[in-house]
Amino acid sequence: MLRPYRELAAIPHLLSVLLWSMIGRVHLPGTPVAVSFLVAGWTGSYAVAGVVGGALTLGMGVAGPVRGRAADRSPAGRLLLVTSSGYGVGIVVLGVLPGVLPGPAWPLAAVVAFLTGLSMPPVTSLSRASFPRLATGPAQSAVFTVEASVQEALYIVGPALAATVVAVWNAQVALWLCGALAVSGALGFGGALRRAGLDRPVVREVGRRGRMLLRDGSLTLALASAFCVVASLVSIDMLIIAWARDLGRPAMAGVLTAVWGVGSVAGGLVVGGFVGRARPTRRILLMAVGVAPLVLVLPPVLEPSPVWLVGLVLVVGGTTIAPAIAANNERISGLSPEDRKAEAFGWMGTFTTAGSAAALPLAGSLLDHSGPAAAAGASTVAALLGALLASRVRERKAVPVA
Known part of the structure; x- marks a missing residue:
């Protein structure tokens, strides 16, 4: 039963890539919690908080294939640096808006949230694309299963962390903490890919025409x-x-x-x-x-x-x-x-x-x-x-x- 895990441990750089990919994702389930508390406290409406949170999620979903295509065609480190910079700026602005604008200006927050979602670093897609380049056979099945299991744990830890920070400090600090985790995790993940020799994408065959997946x-x-x-x-x-x-x-x-x-x-x-x-x-x-x-x-x-x-x-x-x-x-x-x-x-x-x-x-x-x-x-x-x-x-x- 332990054989696949022993194989995982023996693969150079695999555990580092997996660990940093998880650090780069821990913010995902916590950010909606922070946004909800922040916007609800600003506008007095959970419905509005849902709209702003939905705009953030929509931006992430819309840009997913575009970010993934960019990851397949450009160095991972450069892409992660660009996207994490944009995402970090968006999170900072989103946290500032309730302190400088009245509640009726919340549609601006929805726009900022959407643009921020478009910029989310593609840590998840890059990590899943990297696993087959490091592991094969039973080890590959094991790493996908471990990844799914740890991600489930993140969906317990992330919201609990955000809610705790809201209770101890405030929603703005919780949101900025999530943003800091996203940026630092993405940059650390980029470094792990570089050390593993996975910063460059797989070379395409000469003359091969791509088609919509x-x-x-x-x-x-x-x-x-x-x-x-x-x-x-x-x-x-x-x-x-x-x-x-x-x-x-x-x-x-x-x-x-x-x-x-x-x-x-x-x-x-x-x-x-x-x-x-x-x-x-x-x-x-x-x-x-x-x-x-x-x-x-x-x-x-x-x-x-x-x-x-x-x-x-x-x-x-x-x-x-x-x-x-x-x-x-x-x-x-x-x-x-x-x-x-x-x-x-x-x-x-x-x-x-x-x-x-x-x-x-x-x-x-x-x-x-x-x-x-x-x-x-x-x-x-x-x-x-x-x-x-x-x-x-x-x-x-x-x-x-x-």
Whole structure:
């Protein structure tokens, strides 16, 4: 079981690249929390805070393929320096606006947030594109699984860090801390890539004409599967918050989300230790099976719902999340051309952002009119659709990089 992890440790520079890629991403789940507190305190409206936060996310999603294409064609260090500089300036400006402008000027903050999102350093897509250049076989499967597991942990640590800074200091400091982590993490990640000899992109074949990646049916199906997986997970996040608020115990949402994340991390680390080819369809189907029991333990199906029972279902079901995400990430890497992997993961960012944007209104409507069990049912359907799309993907052998 430990063989893949021993292989990971033996690969030069791999752990450094992985570590710095995570440092460069820890700000991602914390920034929306800081933005929400900052804008809500400025305008008195959580709806406006949602619009500004949504503008930031929209900018990230829209620019994903463009940043990825740039990463495939230019030195990583230079790209990370340019994007992190723009992102850092945007975060500073966003933090200053509430102190110098009245609340009705919030649309300017939405514009700044969108432009800031466009400039986000492409640490995620660059790191996922770099893994196949360092690891092959079981080690490659293991590194994708470890990456997915640690990312799940970041989605516990990031919001908790931002919320703590808001409580101890204020939302402006929390936002600027997230910005500082983004810039320093991106620059450190660039240094790790340079030391690993991965600063330069894969050389394209002479005379080769590129075409839009989405014309590849199998790759598009894998990206659509990622859309469904994220839609499913975002729906669960939202129903946990809504259910906890309805109980009059909003702090319980943080506890249950953490429990869910711990289950995901544990499941990912255990699965990553096994040798064998990852099967995305099976893993996403297992994720659907892990989500489905929530329908039976939430209102109006079971009312009142015992907190311990919901927590138990979340921690057990959570063990399927990181393995499913890792398997699909590895498949997307295998389906994309060697010289366009960063672009492919940029498109993945766009698809997952769209999945989140599509799921939130639907989950909210179901919570308002039918209750948490209905939102859990929709989450299960989304995961099943993701497994169906994954089953339609035709695998092909990856060509090794010379």
